[in-house]
Amino acid sequence: MRNTRATQLLFELSKPGRGTNILPACDVPEHALGELLPADALAEGPPPLPELAEPDIVRHFVNLSTQNMSVDTHFYPLGSCTMKYNSKRNERVAALPGFAQLHPYQPESSLQGMLELLYRCGQMLAEIAGLPAVSLQPAAGAQGELTALLVAAAYFRHLGQERTRVLVPDSAHGTNPASAAMAGFEAVTVRSTDDGHVDWDDLTRKLDDRIAVLMITNPNTLGLFEPRIVEIAAAVHQRGGLVYLDGANMNAILGITRPGDFGADMMHFNPHKTFSGPHGGGGPGAGPIAVRDFLEPFLPSPVVVRQGNRFHLQHDRPQSIGRVRCFFGQVGVLIRAYAYLHTHGPEGLRRVSEEAVLNANYLLAKVKHILPVPQGDRCMHEFVASAARLKADKDISAMDIAKRLLDYGFHAPTVYFPLVVRESMMIEPTETESRETLDAFAAALFRITEEPAELLHEAPHTTTISRPDEVRAAKEPVLVWKP
Amino acid sequence: MAYFLNTEDDRRAMLETIGVRSIEELFAMVPDELRLKRALDLPPALSELELTSHLAELAGANRSATDAVCFLGGGCYDHFVPAVVDAIGSRSEFYTSYTPYQPEASQGNLQAFFEYQTLITQLTGMDVSNASLYDGGSAATEGVLMALSTSRQKGRVVTSAGVHPEYRAILRTYLQNLGVELVTVGTPTGTLTPSDLAAALDQNTACVLLAQPNFFGCVEDTAELVRVAHEVGAAAVVAVDPLSLGVLKRPGDYGADIVVAEGQSLGTPMSFGGPFLGILACREQFLRKMPGRVTGQTVDRRGRRCWVLTLQTREQHIRREKATSNICTNQGLFALRATVYLSLLGPHGLRALGSLCLNKSRDAIERITSGERFSLAFDRPTFKEFVLRDAQGRVADLLAEAADEGVFAGVPLGQWYPEMSDCFLVAVTEQRTRAQIDRLATTLAQATRETAPAHA
Numbered sequence: 001m002r003n004t005r006a007t008q009l010l011f012e013l014s015k016p017g018r019g020t021n022i023l024p025a026c027d028v029p030e031h032a033l034g035e036l037l038p039a040d041a042l043a044e045g046p047p048p049l050p051e052l053a054e055p056d057i058v059r060h061f062v063n064l065s066t067q068n069m070s071v072d073t074h075f076y077p078l079g080s081c082t083m084k085y086n087s088k089r090n091e092r093v094a095a096l097p098g099f100a101q102l103h104p105y106q107p108e109s110s111l112q113g114m115l116e117l118l119y120r121c122g123q124m125l126a127e128i129a130g131l132p133a134v135s136l137q138p139a140a141g142a143q144g145e146l147t148a149l150l151v152a153a154a155y156f157r158h159l160g161q162e163r164t165r166v167l168v169p170d171s172a173h174g175t176n177p178a179s180a181a182m183a184g185f186e187a188v189t190v191r192s193t194d195d196g197h198v199d200w201d202d203l204t205r206k207l208d209d210r211i212a213v214l215m216i217t218n219p220n221t222l223g224l225f226e227p228r229i230v231e232i233a234a235a236v237h238q239r240g241g242l243v244y245l246d247g248a249n250m251n252a253i254l255g256i257t258r259p260g261d262f263g264a265d266m267m268h269f270n271p272h273k274t275f276s277g278p279h280g281g282g283g284p285g286a287g288p289i290a291v292r293d294f295l296e297p298f299l300p301s302p303v304v305v306r307q308g309n310r311f312h313l314q315h316d317r318p319q320s321i322g323r324v325r326c327f328f329g330q331v332g333v334l335i336r337a338y339a340y341l342h343t344h345g346p347e348g349l350r351r352v353s354e355e356a357v358l359n360a361n362y363l364l365a366k367v368k369h370i371l372p373v374p375q376g377d378r379c380m381h382e383f384v385a386s387a388a389r390l391k392a393d394k395d396i397s398a399m400d401i402a403k404r405l406l407d408y409g410f411h412a413p414t415v416y417f418p419l420v421v422r423e424s425m426m427i428e429p430t431e432t433e434s435r436e437t438l439d440a441f442a443a444a445l446f447r448i449t450e451e452p453a454e455l456l457h458e459a460p461h462t463t464t465i466s467r468p469d470e471v472r473a474a475k476e477p478v479l480v481w482k483p
Numbered sequence: 484m485a486y487f488l489n490t491e492d493d494r495r496a497m498l499e500t501i502g503v504r505s506i507e508e509l510f511a512m513v514p515d516e517l518r519l520k521r522a523l524d525l526p527p528a529l530s531e532l533e534l535t536s537h538l539a540e541l542a543g544a545n546r547s548a549t550d551a552v553c554f555l556g557g558g559c560y561d562h563f564v565p566a567v568v569d570a571i572g573s574r575s576e577f578y579t580s581y582t583p584y585q586p587e588a589s590q591g592n593l594q595a596f597f598e599y600q601t602l603i604t605q606l607t608g609m610d611v612s613n614a615s616l617y618d619g620g621s622a623a624t625e626g627v628l629m630a631l632s633t634s635r636q637k638g639r640v641v642t643s644a645g646v647h648p649e650y651r652a653i654l655r656t657y658l659q660n661l662g663v664e665l666v667t668v669g670t671p672t673g674t675l676t677p678s679d680l681a682a683a684l685d686q687n688t689a690c691v692l693l694a695q696p697n698f699f700g701c702v703e704d705t706a707e708l709v710r711v712a713h714e715v716g717a718a719a720v721v722a723v724d725p726l727s728l729g730v731l732k733r734p735g736d737y738g739a740d741i742v743v744a745e746g747q748s749l750g751t752p753m754s755f756g757g758p759f760l761g762i763l764a765c766r767e768q769f770l771r772k773m774p775g776r777v778t779g780q781t782v783d784r785r786g787r788r789c790w791v792l793t794l795q796t797r798e799q800h801i802r803r804e805k806a807t808s809n810i811c812t813n814q815g816l817f818a819l820r821a822t823v824y825l826s827l828l829g830p831h832g833l834r835a836l837g838s839l840c841l842n843k844s845r846d847a848i849e850r851i852t853s854g855e856r857f858s859l860a861f862d863r864p865t866f867k868e869f870v871l872r873d874a875q876g877r878v879a880d881l882l883a884e885a886a887d888e889g890v891f892a893g894v895p896l897g898q899w900y901p902e903m904s905d906c907f908l909v910a911v912t913e914q915r916t917r918a919q920i921d922r923l924a925t926t927l928a929q930a931t932r933e934t935a936p937a938h939a
Contacts, residue, residue: 007590007594009594009597009598009601010598010602010822010826011598011601018829019829019831019832020827020829020832022563022565022827022828022832023563023832023835023836023839023913024839024913026838026839026842026843027916027917028842028843028845028846028917028920029842029846030838030842031841031842031845033730033837033838033841036841036842036845036864037702037730037731037841037864038702038864040704040706040732041702041704041705041731041732041864042730042731042732043728043729043730043731043732043733043736044732045830045834046729046830046831046833046834047605047606047728047729047733047830047833047834048605048830049602049605049606049825049826049828049829049830049833050602050826050829051829051830051831052826052827052829054567054827057567057823057826057827058567058570058571060826061571061574061595061819061823062571062574064590064591064592064594064595065571065574065576065577065591066576066591067589067590067591067594068576068577068580068588068589068590068591068592069580069585069588069589070575070576070577070578070579070580071575071579071580072575072576072579073575073576073579076581078581078584081581081582083581085486086575086578086579087485087486089531089534089535091573092535093534093535093538093539093542096538096539096542097542097547097549098539098541098542098543098544098545098547099542099545099547099754099755100547100752100753100754101547101548101549101561101752101753102545102547102548102753102754102755103548103553103555103559103561103753103755103756103891104559104753104755104756105555105557105559105894106546106555106886106891107882107883107886107891109883109886110545110546110551110886110891111545111755112544112545113540113541113542113543113544113545114541114545114755116541116544117538117541124525124526127523127524127525128523128525139617139618139621139757139758140617140810140811140812141811142799142809142810142811142812143617143621143809145809146657146809150656150659150660153659153660168804173800173811174798174799174800174801174802174803174806174811175799175800175809175811177799177803177804177806178799178802178803178804178806178808178809179809180804181804181805181806181809182628182657182661182808182809183660184659184660184661184662185660187803187804219512224512225512225513227512227514229517230514230516230517253513254523255519255522255523256510256513256518256519257513257517257518257519258519261517261519262517278575278578278579278816279578279579279580279581279582279815280577280578280580280814280815280816280817281577281578281580281581281582281583281589281592281595281596281815281816281819282581282582282583282592282614282776282812282813282814282815283615283617283758283812283813283814283815283816283817284617284757284758284814284816284817285812286758300656315898321656321659322652322653322655322656322659323620323649323652323653323656324653324656324657325617325618325620325621325653325757326558326618326619326620326647326649326650326653326745326756326757326759327558327559327649327755327756327757328755328756328757329756329757330617330757330758331754331755331756331757331758332754332757332758333758335538338538339534339538341525342526342528342529342534342537343485343528343529343531343534344485344528345525345526345527345528345529346522346523346524346525346527346528347522347528348485348528349523349525350522350523351487354506354509355487355489357506357509357510358489358494358497358498358501358506358509359489359497361501361503361509362497362500362501364501365500365501365502366500378509378511378512380512402585403585403587406585406587406588411585411588412584412585412588414584417800431487432486432487432488433488434488434489434493435488435489435493435496435497458784460587460588463587463588463590464587464590465586465587465590465783465785465787465789466587466783466784466785466787467587467783467784468586468587468781468782468783468789468790468791469781469782469783469784470586470781470791470793472781472782473779473780473781473791473793474779474793474794474795474796477770477777477779477793477794478779478780478781479597479600479611479612479770479777479778479779479780479793480597480600480601480604480610480611480612481597481598481601481780
């Protein structure tokens with residue numbers, strides 16, 4: 001049934017003379033290009049792009065789309081990514097011309113609805129964070145991290161303190177240490193204990209007056225709430241440092257507990273995770289940040305402020321770190337987040353976390369006999385199972401299981417992250433899956449572990465391609481098509 | 484309640500399987516004193532109908548480019564988006580998937596990214612492209628960081644004042660703690676002169692950031708500027724308008740090392756400035772320092788051609804604090820839209836589009852400057868944007884009045900260039916008709932005409 005012609009590359013489908021009629025004739029007096037541009041700037045001819053007709057293009061991309069697993073077609077328990085259902089209502093409202101057809105440099109008087117939405121969105125994020133000041137500008141979680149660290153650097157500069165180090169637990173997302181380095185800090189790794197918590201002794205050993213920020217993920221990447229978070233935050237604060245919360249796991253604690261209340265001074269949100277912006281094949285996401293009031297002056301400019309019943313973009317902020325993104329952030333993602341927050345309301349948001357945690361614990365209970373979960377039999381919204389025993393006993397690796405799950409019609413969990421668990425499989429069902437789906441997934445996992453290892457090594461068997469040679473891809477990079 | 488799946492019975496049975504009595508017990512890990520003992524102070528839940536009305540009301544409180552005629556530019560443009568781009572971009576197999584960590588389950592996205600990378604290299608004349616960054620500003624900044632990290636010891640970056648002021652602001656923010664000197668060379672005549680650039684360069688300069696066309700819409704003598712940069716061993720990072728490359732020389736053809744761009748023009752609506760598409764392409768020697776995701780071609784076990792994310796050892800999840808960038812995701816959906824858009828336009832469509840922008844903006848210039856009051860601020864060839872000087876110097880009033888008449892006539896420049904407070908930037912895309920250009924010219928000619936000139 002596979003249409004192999006439609007999945008040829010665009011460049012192979014190209015045929016000189018094909019094309020599609022999109023543009024009108026010129027309705028003003030027309031000049032030759034040579035009269036309008038200096039000769040040395042003018043291209044000699046059209047760029048070397050493929051020539052295709054519209055029906056070819058449509059069939060090509062529609063066929064490509066069917067080669068993706070997606071949330072709308074499959075269970076997608078990709079741990080740490082929070083692949084929850086993306087409500088169609090969000091898509092429709094974000095596409096309203098009154099939002100999608102706005103130019104960022106329009107007069108403020110013509111933008112009052114947009115600015116009101118952004119203002120209210122910021123207020124809601126502040127309430128959920130328990131931190132009063134928000135910047136909606138960062139374009140992704142990683143940019144939110146960097147922005148907050150630059151805010152911290154500006155704050156310490158303002159205090160006249162020279163703090164050069166940022167502590168990052170070894171279980172943290174790789175973006176944390178990379179962001180610390182980009183903000184000009186030295187990233188110092190803090191060890192995790194075997195049960196997945198921050199190693200208190202290692203932390204306190206590394207805490208000194210050079211510490212600017214501790215970056216912490218809570219619940220952490222093992223799906224566990226850090227029980228000593230208050231002590232940890234207090235220890236950092238006592239040394240004059242700030243606590244940054246990586247908000248990637250907020251889906252577990254909405255309305256249950258707030259980062260500001262457990263000691264965080266700064267955090268980012270991933271609205272594409274927590275507030276159901278679709279992930280778009282790897283973006284767009286967004287990374288708004290919330291901070292304590294004393295950090296507010298350093299936030300990126302502009303910010304949306306309210307003056308009576310009018311909303312205003314405030315640019316004049318002398319202590320601001322400046323800009324991290326053009327214009328006003330990933331507004332389309334924020335509109336979806338705003339719609340999501342309104343869809344759920346306060347009780348609904350708490351229920352989101354309850355259902356996410358229930359689903360995760362239920363799945364954990366169903367699979368732990370097959371795939372042990374080293375960090376115990378409770379988790380928040382995700383858990384990390386280990387295939388280490390299966391690997392030793394039956395030569396079945398986490399990757400084998402991941403690949404075979406595709407044959408059973410499930411997207412694979414995140415494998416080999418976090419690094420602190422051997423043969424790790426990080427599973428996050430989210431609140432938008434049913435018990436039946438989780439049962440079916442657990443049953444598939446069970447059947448897979450009973451299958452011959454040789455069958456699994458060759459998996460997947462039902463996808464349009466089998467396992468790709470990734471070593472060859474990296475050793476002999478072919479990154480563009482050549483005739 | 485929104486759209487939860489588990490029924491009361493399900494929940495009971497699930498709790499039993501877990502071995503707890505209540506959902507509350509599942510949160511035992513969260514110390515009691517940290518629990519929020521009240522409901523979040525948020526507005527109550529809305530049904531879909533109420534939500535839709537509420538958002539429609541907020542959207543209706545704006546005046547969009549469908550209500551007014553839009554001549555605004557400055558990095559975000561009212562270009563036409565063909566129906567096919569929307570149709571493909573709204574396929575939920577694309578927009579509800581994620582980063583292709585499992586290539587067998589993601590060949591659709593991966594092939595589209597590979598095609599995107601190829602199209603971007605064809606468009607720019609570069610060797611390689613990544614699979615996109617956040618926006619044009621982040622692409623420009625990452626391009627500079629790449630050049631810095633390739634040059635190792637060099638600690639100086641030179642930019643033209645003709646680069647988008649917000650790109651430069653982002654660059655300044657990113658560089659502020661890295662001990663890198665950032666030098667801006669002015670463009671009083673609208674473009675960067677090679678001698679001014681040469682005077683700002685030294686052996687410690689890692690790279691030069693240029694724009695073609697620049698923020699004022701002016702076409703620069705980029706070939707000469709790149710040559711001047713190369714003379715001192717600095718890399719040339721050039722920010723382009725991708726749509727201009729149907730008519731302007733490709734950066735690869737005049738020696739640019741790294742090309743960055745805002746890809747919004749390629750099939751993405753203006754959306755109040757984002758999400759957008761950051762384009763970054765470079766010469767092969769910069770490949771190992773290139774930030775972001777890259778898709779590579781390989782074969783599967785049966786020898787069939789396929790695609791994977793590759794060269795991941797450059798990336799933050801492997802290199803951690805030694806990574807050259809913290810970029811984690813890309814703008815996959817907008818890279819896809821650009822891929823569809825460029826396929827639809829093709830070489831001749833892109834050429835025709837460039838020609839339309841050039842001719843229409845030329846026509847607008849002629850009409851508006853035929854009276855006494857407005858003149859072109861710079862005597863330079865332009866692409867689709869140009870800077871007008873108001874002899875009366877009343878830019879704010881003028882633009883406000885035009886907006887009241889239903890014409891978004893331009894972007895005031897005084898906010899970034901205080902010496903240009905009597906100037907504004909006008910963009911004329913292929914969407915603007917002769918009648919709309921007439922309307923712009925008439926509106927500007929009639930606006931604030933009762934008022935006495937501010938400058939005698």
